[in-house]
Amino acid sequence: MLASDYMSLAVAAAKRGGPATYTNPQVGAVIVKDGQVLATGYHHYFGGAHAEVDAMQQLTAAQLRGATLYVTLEPCSHFGKTPPCCRRIAAAGLQKVVIGQLDPHPLVTGHGRDYLQSHGITVETGCLAATVATLNRHYDWFYLHQRPWITLKYAMTLDGKLTAQRGQRSLISNHASYIDSQHVRQHFQAILIGEQTLTIDDPQLTVRLTTLAHPPVRLVLLNNSTAAVNTKLTQPSTVPTYLLCRQAAASDAQLSAQPNVHVCIADWTPAKVSAWCARNGWQSLLVEGGSHLQADFVAAELVDELIIYLAPTVFGGQGLPTVTGVAAASPLTFTTPQVTVFGDNLKLCLQRKEAQ
């Protein structure tokens, strides 16, 4: 087997962690000696053992001595939730460490590699890098750009409409698309909607198909908090709701008294929402509309990805366009769409060209 084969096994192991690792990245590890895979490990959940340790714990001191570790992400060198992995790797006498990618986290980047090398361990980096890069796109983006990865998600008709008439909700996509959109939510740490969507749809913005230790927080951009009174988002919940209001209102105190409901008053713009998410450590933001909020993020060029559910319907000349409001200075361009068929619906996923 080649180094890239062992790294493939580590990538597959990493994926078993899934969103349970957030806000940590998904990481996988494989320990190999004399051409034999001795152990496979991964980061199971936030606060749990790191992937390297998960694998090392399965082996005896004799097995570890002189072995090679394949790990998708650079081993940590700082004390966080767990002691630094580098120290344990060096102490166990491993001979070689093959790394998928360096950790973009500023406390780690390069330090783990340097620590290992300074302790006489052979280190290779960049093994199967393109594949490894798909594991933690949001995490990587967050630490490289100091802001969340921002995805716009909407369902639209074949004539680019969100609803048949302004001010009314239209059911556009089919059940399979609905289920998929629930799966999409679980990979984000924050979900944002605008005032129209709050008042017309009154959504819950929860991930209803699975139980998450850290479900995405719920954000609403509002003129003031009045519109949020008696909505589902401000009912008692274990998931925090943040009402991002441009102005104070009489309803602020009543809403803030609800457990897990926060009223935050500021002159909110997409750039300010993004910066505020970053300060809160949220690595990814899913913007779920509506139309004006989407135009705001397009105009601010704060769109890294589009997820579109396309339904085989035409609403005609008075339907609400999927993106309407402030003008964009220039068009945003995206990669070749990745197409998934859900019955008569299509799901299109595209990443911003500038995000490549």
Next chain:
Amino acid sequence: MLASDYMSLAVAAAKRGGPATYTNPQVGAVIVKDGQVLATGYHHYFGGAHAEVDAMQQLTAAQLRGATLYVTLEPCSHFGKTPPCCRRIAAAGLQKVVIGQLDPHPLVTGHGRDYLQSHGITVETGCLAATVATLNRHYDWFYLHQRPWITLKYAMTLDGKLTAQRGQRSLISNHASYIDSQHVRQHFQAILIGEQTLTIDDPQLTVRLTTLAHPPVRLVLLNNSTAAVNTKLTQPSTVPTYLLCRQAAASDAQLSAQPNVHVCIADWTPAKVSAWCARNGWQSLLVEGGSHLQADFVAAELVDELIIYLAPTVFGGQGLPTVTGVAAASPLTFTTPQVTVFGDNLKLCLQRKEAQ
């Protein structure tokens, strides 16, 4: 081989005719005797021999006697451009005729079958009917519904826009989509645009990649003919241009003096355009925009098919929606899209559910 296998050969032969047969349908024929295919024929071009005759001409009288004819469309029983095929089939002593579908043309439908049966020939109909039905969708629709098959074709962005700003042209789709849209045109007998598209794009609406005996006629829906002065569509051409104007204007006489340019004044609506195309014998109409014309056809529910080129771009909140203007009474629904990938563009083809 099964009857459906022979009919498949006849379908493949029929397709070789292509748009050259217009306004006749594409028809293929196979003559079989003792399990052997003796001849394959098709309708080559409008005015040329019919498929049955094209196949029969290849064989001797002895070969034809007692043979079976597989033909995609019911043989004709009336004198048109050529003598009726039924008479020749009966005279040649064929034993059996297997027909894909009855001809919806009112001069033929059922008469051909009846003629053959009354002359002692065994007739089967409906062989491989679903496949055969794809050969001449426009022709069949025209004779069943007494109006042209109407396709809306547009290129749009991922946020459902035609242009980045109203009143300006935006290049949206890539070169492969452009080439394909030229191929699409050759299958239509008329192409329609609105006044904005005329003045902003000044298109030629010609099929530039191939030579057609009967290229599609060019229609423009206008308030009055003033906007058509000095446009490419009103230059001398072998392809007729019809200016469908709601009002008379001083420019009418000058424009009508151009060869092949016609000014037609009426209170045009989509329904009237459709009925007028029918009276002219045009079996198919390609509506190429813009946005308001598309809304008119959607509102009139005169849309049988959509062809959409989707480009990986977002124009943002001030872009011109792909369909805007008069409201539709209810949404139009379409079949599962047929997706073709042209690099980073997608082509979606959908037929109206009601058209199935």
